[in-house]
Amino acid sequence: MEDHTQMSWKEDTIIAQLHNSVDNVTMAVGQAQTRPTEQTIQNAQEMIERAERSATNALQSRGETEPISTLLEQLNQNKEKLNELH
Numbered sequence: 001m002e003d004h005t006q007m008s009w010k011e012d013t014i015i016a017q018l019h020n021s022v023d024n025v026t027m028a029v030g031q032a033q034t035r036p037t038e039q040t041i042q043n044a045q046e047m048i049e050r051a052e053r054s055a056t057n058a059l060q061s062r063g064e065t066e067p068i069s070t071l072l073e074q075l076n077q078n079k080e081k082l083n084e085l086h
Contacts, residue, residue, distance in 0.1 A: 011061050015068065018058045021051035022071045022078075029078045036085050044082050051075050 028044035055075065058068045 014054070014058050014061050018051070018054040018068065018071050021047070021054040022075050025051045025075060025078045029082050032082060032085055041082065041085060044078075048075070048079055048082065 025044065025047045028040070028047040032040040032044040034040075052075070055068070055072055058071075062068055064072075
């Protein structure tokens with residue numbers, strides 16, 4: 001019983017990390033759109049790389065389930081917005 005609780009807690013943490021990463025990407029891309037400097041664009045790209053690592057962990061842990069697929073969609077939309085800047 002304890003193992004199951006620990007496992008679901010670990011999975012919740014993985015999803016929380018992905019959620020935070022995607023939120024950071026959204027904020028960073030927003031800043032890059034407002035002030036498209038080399039620094040803001042680079043910052044957004046770094047946030048995207050971090051979020052992609054979190055996404056990989058989440059997919060390995062849970063598979064493509066909700067809310068992971070919604071967060072991945074949000075991440076991809078942000079990547080497209082950033083690509084439009086350069």
